[in-house]
Amino acid sequence: MTTKSSLLKVILLGDGGVGKSSLMNRYVSNKFDSHLFHTIGVEFLNKELEVDGHMVTLQIWDTAGQERFRSLRTPFYRGSDCCLLTFSVDDNQSFADVRNPEKCPFVVLGNKLDVTERQVSMEEAQRWCQENGGYPYFETSAKDATNVSAAFEEAVRRVLASEDSAEHLLPTDTIDIRRKPRSNGSCC
C-alpha cells in the first residue's frame, strides 16, 4: 500500500524579538533558549506530525524580523501554504506591524504570554482578528510551551481544510508526471 504524506510549508513572520525562532525551536525540538540570537536571513526546520489521521511533513520557515532583513523575506512568501503572523503581547509596536500584513495572514500568534507586563490585551487582539477576516488567534509562550503545538496544528488543519489536500499528496513510491502544477494553492 502507498503511504501518503502531505508536505505543507508555513512561514513565521513578525517583528524582530517577538519569539518566532523560539516558537519554532519549542515546537520542533522542545527547547527554549533565553538568550537566542536574532535570526539572520531565513532558516527552516521540518517536523513530521499526524493531524486528524493525516500524516503531514510540516516545513517551518523562520524569517528574520529585524527591519534591515525585511527585503530578504519576500521570496519566501511564495509557495507558503500559511503565514503565522507573530507579535509579542508585551510589545505594542509588534502588534501594530502584524495589523499591516504585507501578505495574507492565516493564523495570528500573540507570544510571551508568560510576561507580567502586557501592552496588548487578549480582547484587543481577538477583536482585530475577528474584524479582519476571522483569523484564528492563539496566545502562546515559547518559554512555558503554552499553546505552541496547538497553534501549529491549527495552521495545518486550516490548510488541509481549505485546499484540496490531494494537491499536496506526495506518494512515497510513485510520481505522477501527469499531475498539473498547483494553480492557486498558496495563500502568500
Ligand SMILES: Nc1nc2c(ncn2[C@@H]2O[C@H](COP(=O)(O)OP(=O)(O)OP(=O)(O)O)[C@@H](O)[C@H]2O)c(=O)[nH]1
Ligand atoms: N518570556 C518569554 N521570552 C521569550 C518567549 N519567546 C521568546 N522569548 C525571548 O525573546 C527573545 C527573542 O526571541 P527570538 O525567538 O529570537 O525572536 P525572533 O522573533 O526570532 O527574533 P528575530 O530573529 O530577530 O526576528 C529571546 O531572548 C527569547 O528567549 C516567550 O514566550 N516568553
Ligand SMILES: [Mg+2]
Ligand atoms: Mg529569529
